[in-house]
Amino acid sequence: MPRRIVIGIRGIGHRVIDSVWRLGRASRFFMLMLLKSTTSLRRFNLVIREIYFTGVLSLIIIVVSGLFVGMVLGLQGYETLQKYGSESAVGTLVALSLVRELGPVVAALLFASRAGSAITAEIGLMKATEQLAAMEMMAVDPIARVVAPRFWAGVISMPFLAAMFSTVGIFGGYLVTVVLIGVDEGSFWSQMQNTVDFRYDIVNGVIKTCVFGVAVTAIAVFEGYDAPPTAEGVSGATTRTVVTSSLAILGLDFILTAFMFRGMS
Amino acid sequence: MTSETLVEINDLNFSYGRHAILKGINMTMPRGKVIAIMGGSGCGKTTLLRLIGGAVAPSSGYVKIAGQVVHELSRDELFQMRRKMSMLFQFGALFTDLSVFDNVAFQMREHTNLPESLIRDLVLMKLNAVGLRGAHKLMPAELSGGMARRVALARSIALDPLLIMYDEPFTGLDPISLSVIGNLIRRLTDALGMTSIVVTHDVQESLKIVDYVYFISEGVIAAHGTPTEVRESIAPFVHQFVHGEEDGPVPFHYPAESYASDLRLRSSFA
Amino acid sequence: MQRTTMDLWVGLFVAAGIGALLVLALKVGNMGTYSAAQSYTLMGNFENIGGLKPRAPVKSAGVVVGRVVDIQFSPETFDAVVTMNVDSRYQFPKDTFASILTSGLLGEQYIGLAAGGDEIMLKNGDKIMKTNSAMVLEELIGRFLFNKASEGDSGKK
Numbered sequence: 001m002p003r004r005i006v007i008g009i010r011g012i013g014h015r016v017i018d019s020v021w022r023l024g025r026a027s028r029f030f031m032l033m034l035l036k037s038t039t040s041l042r043r044f045n046l047v048i049r050e051i052y053f054t055g056v057l058s059l060i061i062i063v064v065s066g067l068f069v070g071m072v073l074g075l076q077g078y079e080t081l082q083k084y085g086s087e088s089a090v091g092t093l094v095a096l097s098l099v100r101e102l103g104p105v106v107a108a109l110l111f112a113s114r115a116g117s118a119i120t121a122e123i124g125l126m127k128a129t130e131q132l133a134a135m136e137m138m139a140v141d142p143i144a145r146v147v148a149p150r151f152w153a154g155v156i157s158m159p160f161l162a163a164m165f166s167t168v169g170i171f172g173g174y175l176v177t178v179v180l181i182g183v184d185e186g187s188f189w190s191q192m193q194n195t196v197d198f199r200y201d202i203v204n205g206v207i208k209t210c211v212f213g214v215a216v217t218a219i220a221v222f223e224g225y226d227a228p229p230t231a232e233g234v235s236g237a238t239t240r241t242v243v244t245s246s247l248a249i250l251g252l253d254f255i256l257t258a259f260m261f262r263g264m265s
Numbered sequence: 266m267t268s269e270t271l272v273e274i275n276d277l278n279f280s281y282g283r284h285a286i287l288k289g290i291n292m293t294m295p296r297g298k299v300i301a302i303m304g305g306s307g308c309g310k311t312t313l314l315r316l317i318g319g320a321v322a323p324s325s326g327y328v329k330i331a332g333q334v335v336h337e338l339s340r341d342e343l344f345q346m347r348r349k350m351s352m353l354f355q356f357g358a359l360f361t362d363l364s365v366f367d368n369v370a371f372q373m374r375e376h377t378n379l380p381e382s383l384i385r386d387l388v389l390m391k392l393n394a395v396g397l398r399g400a401h402k403l404m405p406a407e408l409s410g411g412m413a414r415r416v417a418l419a420r421s422i423a424l425d426p427l428l429i430m431y432d433e434p435f436t437g438l439d440p441i442s443l444s445v446i447g448n449l450i451r452r453l454t455d456a457l458g459m460t461s462i463v464v465t466h467d468v469q470e471s472l473k474i475v476d477y478v479y480f481i482s483e484g485v486i487a488a489h490g491t492p493t494e495v496r497e498s499i500a501p502f503v504h505q506f507v508h509g510e511e512d513g514p515v516p517f518h519y520p521a522e523s524y525a526s527d528l529r530l531r532s533s534f535a
Numbered sequence: 536m537q538r539t540t541m542d543l544w545v546g547l548f549v550a551a552g553i554g555a556l557l558v559l560a561l562k563v564g565n566m567g568t569y570s571a572a573q574s575y576t577l578m579g580n581f582e583n584i585g586g587l588k589p590r591a592p593v594k595s596a597g598v599v600v601g602r603v604v605d606i607q608f609s610p611e612t613f614d615a616v617v618t619m620n621v622d623s624r625y626q627f628p629k630d631t632f633a634s635i636l637t638s639g640l641l642g643e644q645y646i647g648l649a650a651g652g653d654e655i656m657l658k659n660g661d662k663i664m665k666t667n668s669a670m671v672l673e674e675l676i677g678r679f680l681f682n683k684a685s686e687g688d689s690g691k692k
Contacts, residue, residue, distance in 0.1 A: 045542075052541045056548045095563050126361070134358035137318055139347035140375050160552020167555040170563055189562070194599070197590055198564040206556070 026222045033148050033221070036141060040148040047149045047156070054115040054150070054217075055157030059164070061114050062107055066165035069106060070172025073097055078177050087177075088187035094173030095192045099205045100261075103166030105253050108212035111154075111161055112245040116220035119150050120241040123224025124234035132225075147221045154220070158213025159206055166205070204260045211252055216245040271296045271428060271460045272317065277326035279312060286312050288484040289326070294477075296427075299454050299461040301471045303506065304481035310464040313481070314430045317462070318352055319343045330428065348376055350428040355436055357417035359405040365392070365416050366401040372423045391419040394456075395449060411442025415449065422453055428460045429453075435467040443467070447474045468507050472496065480506065573623040574601060575659035579633045579646075584615045585669025587635055587644045593619045595648040600625045603646060619646060628653035634667030644669060 040046055077093040123146060126132050132142040170192075177183040196202065220241045227237035272294035279287040286309040294300050302310050315321045317328050322336040329335070330346065338346060359368050369388045373379055379387070392398045395415040405413060414434060421429055431450065435443050451474040454461045465471050472478070472492040480488040480495075480503055488495070488503045495503060505513030521527060581587075584606060593601035601621035609616045621627070630651030637644050648663075657663070 048542060048545050051545045051548065056544045059548065059551075099559060099563065122362075129356065129361070130354040130358040131360055133320070134352065134354055135360075136320065137347060137350075137352040138372050138375070139344040140372070141344075145375075157548075157552075160549065160555070163552055163555035163559055167558050167563075192563055194592065196564045198560055200590070202559050202564045205559075 022226075025226065026218075029143075029222050029225065030218055033143055033151060033218075036144040037148045037152065039141075039144045041152065046145070047152050050149045050153030051157055054111075054119065054153050055161060058111055058114045058157070058161060061110055062161045062165050063168050065106065065110055066103075066168035067172040069102060069165075070094060070098065070169030070174075071176045073102070073169065074173035074176035074181075077173070078181055078183065087183050089191050090173070090177045090183055091188035091192035092195045094177075095170050095196050096201065098166040098169040098173075099196060099201050101253070101257075103169065104162050104205050104208040104212060105249060107162035107165040108158065108209065108216060108249045109246055110165075111158060111213075112216045112220075112249065113242050115154060115157070116216045116241050116245050117238045119154065119217065119220040120224040120227070120238045121234060123147065123150070123221060124227035124229075124237050127225065127227060128229040128231070128234055130229075143225075147225060151217050151221050154217030155210070155213045158216070159209045162209035162212075163206070200261070204256075207260075208253065208256050211256060212249050215248045215252060219245045219248060269296050270294065271331060272462070273329040274317075275326055275329070277313075277316065277328060278324045279309070279316060279321070280324050286484055287316075287323075287481075290481075290484075290486060292479060292486070294460055294462065296460055297454070297458050298476040299451060299463060299474055301463045301465060301475040301478045302481060303464075303466055303468065303471070303478060304487075305466065305506075308481050309484055310481060311432055314352065314432055314462070314464055317430060318347070318350070348372075348424060349426055350430070351421035351424070351426045352430045353414070353417050353421050353432065353434055355433045356410070357405075357413040359408075359413055359417055359420070361405050363405075364401070365397070365403050365405070365408070368405065368416060369401075369420045369423055371420065376424065387423070391423055392416070394422070394453065395419045396445075409442075411438050411445065414438065414442070414446055418446070418449055418453070422457065422459075425457055426459060428462070431461065431463045431465070433465055434463060435465055435470055443470055447471070450474060468509070472507075574620040575623055576604075576618060577601075577621055577627075577657055577661055577663055578616060578618050579663040579666045580609065580612060581615045581617055581633075581635060581666050581668050583668040583671060584617060585635055585637075585644055585671055587617065587646070587669065591643065591645050593621060593646045593648060595625065595627070595650065600648065617646070626656045629655045629657055629661075630665060631657065631663060632665045632667065633663045635669035637670065 073094045074090060077090045078087055081087045081090055081093065123132075126142075126146065132146065135142045135145060174188065178185050178188050223237040223241040223244070224234075227233045270293050272292070274290055274292040274294075277287055277290040278285070290313065292300075302313060304310050312321070316323055317330070317335065319328075319335045319338065327334045327336065330350070333342075333346065335343070335346070359365075360371065363371065366388055369391050370384050373384050373387060389398050389401065392401055395418050397412060397415055397419065400408070400412065400416075405416070408416065434446055434450065438446065447470050450461055450463065453459070463471055463475060472495065475492060477491055478489060478495050479486055482502055488498060488500050490498065495507060498504060498507070501513055504510070511517050587603065587606065589603055589606060591603045592599045593603060601619050603617055603619045605618040607616045607618075608614075627648055628651045630653040632649040632651065634647050634649070635644055636647045651665075
């Protein structure tokens with residue numbers, strides 16, 4: 001029995017050491033990628049190509065989910081607020097929840113599972129089929145040519161996607177509460193405009209999405225580049241991308257919120 | 266074997282941790298020849314290619330290409346050298362997100378400032394050399410294994426390299442594609458005056474096209490010679506390898522205890 | 536050929552993203568209401584600010600003319616010092632009355648400015664002298680009961 005415990009503890013220790021090791025490798029990779037980004041940013045059409053794959057192709061899922069999330073928020077908010085006779089505040093509720101939290105977080109989660117996993121799978125497969133090695137042998141740096149453009153495309157796409165998510169969500173809330181339920185349109189917008197602050201709510205929301213964009217794509221490209229070059233390796237890496245980046249989004253969201261809205265109403 | 270030496274390998278050792286992969290390899294590869302490196306699976310052939318290409322550094326000894334020691338080069342110098350060599354990977358390693366045309370044009374676009382019209386002509390010439398000019402619009406997913414290998418070959422001669430390394434170019438090909446690739450390697454080597462290093466275990470096909478053969482077994486050069494010498498060799502390993510015999514110096518059985526004791530037969534029976 | 540359509544899509548994507556950000560900033564947020572305009576600072580001491588918070592609106596005649604930027608407690612006078620930014624387009628006389636009001640029964644609290652009749656206008660950094668504290672429900676009820684009690688007394692006589 002004690003022997004089994006010793007083995008168990010040893011296993012935990014191994015995993016901890018392993019993950020610290022991995023973290024170090026990830027940081028080194030991240031720095032290397034930033035250093036090599038200059039070339040890929042000079043050839044911006046490479047980044048544009050990747051914006052198409054990460055940003056444009058994620059649009060549909062982002063817009064549709066945003067619409068539904070906004071509609072649900074409107075409905076639930078109305079149900080609760082009308083008990084206190086302040087259903088005109090539903091605009092405020094929808095807008096604040098979307099701009100501050102749900103927009104950045106849900107858009108980033110969707111982005112991680114749609115675009116992040118695709119990036120990991122793509123880079124992992126390129127590694128497994130020796131495309132990265134071939135590129136290296138052709139004297140072309142795969143980090144500069146393959147990894148960095150994908151990273152920057154993700155970082156650029158994320159704030160736009162989150163902004164669209166929030167906008168469409170607010171429109172969804174408007175549809176449900178104003179058009180369907182019949183809350184007064186004027187008070188819906190004016191209450192919203194009175195409480196949503198540009199600096200505190202919208203700018204902070206955009207900062208959040210930028211941070212999430214960096215986190216998700218950095219994790220995605222690292223997992224892809226670090227994946228064992230086999231089919232199982234790539235599929236494992238894809239799963240890890242979604243899990244790790246979802247956890248990273250939620251953790252970062254807490255930290256950022258604590259910093260940004262401390263002392264605020 | 267009197268022409269100028271392009272690749273010189275001197276007392277090359279390589280090990281992963283304590284596990285020695287290559288032990289004291291010496292080779293000389295002259296310009297304009299096709300050299301085959303043969304050996305069983307996992308004998309370190311691919312590692313040797315990686316050492317020549319500078320992807321890994323040797324534990325001791327050196328690889329010298331055109332007078333430069335590969336593992337002593339800085340990253341920039343190494344990249345400079347790699348523009349003069351190329352490598353054909355086992356399954357071609359075509360870039361799956363680029364068309365056949367763009368794959369062949371890849372290096373020209375990355376490394377030169379040639380105008381697009383000239384690149385177009387060059388790419389079509391390279392593709393014509395492997396007989397796939399008509400396929401330049403296809404995506405790699407639409408190609409058969411043999412065609413993909415030929416496109417990869419066209420891509421590797423894109424910048425007229427001095428040296429091409431082939432990692433198992435014959436694996437998984439039907440007999441027709443196999444001899445097409447074999448003949449292409451020979452023809453392109455002669456036409457472009459380059460040096461080809463073919464790592465393979467396909468004995469019959471490669472003996473038809475190569476100038477010189479090295480056999481590697483357990484990390485050392487077991488034998489070497491011209492194809493005629495090799496065919497007539499009576500060295501037991503070479504004989505087993507060339508003729509594909511099941512048992513010999515390379516045993517059929519993985520080292521094990523005696524059969525009888527493994528099956529727990531009583532000694533009276535054994 | 537394929538590259539140009541891709542560029543088009545990316546262009547549309549970026550334009551839609553910027554459009555969404557603009558909608559958020561102008562239609563949803565209050566960027567239109569204050570940050571673009573020039574503003575000046577006014578201060579006022581209040582005995583009790585109730586539930587007033589930073590960023591609460593400053594209204595005059597029901598129109599939002601500025602916002603509360605800061606609320607501090609003054610250890611000298613033992614009351615609250617409220618700093619507010621008021622849009623430069625709106626000038627107020629020196630004897631303007633500032634009171635903390637509540638929109639609706641349980642709504643948010645804001646500062647209401649009631650203009651006086653003075654010729655001299657308030658300048659940047661000036662202090663509003665006439666202030667009226669927030670209504671605190673307990674005090675209101677207390678006052679109401681007290682009034683009732685005194686009414687009862689006078690009725691008896």
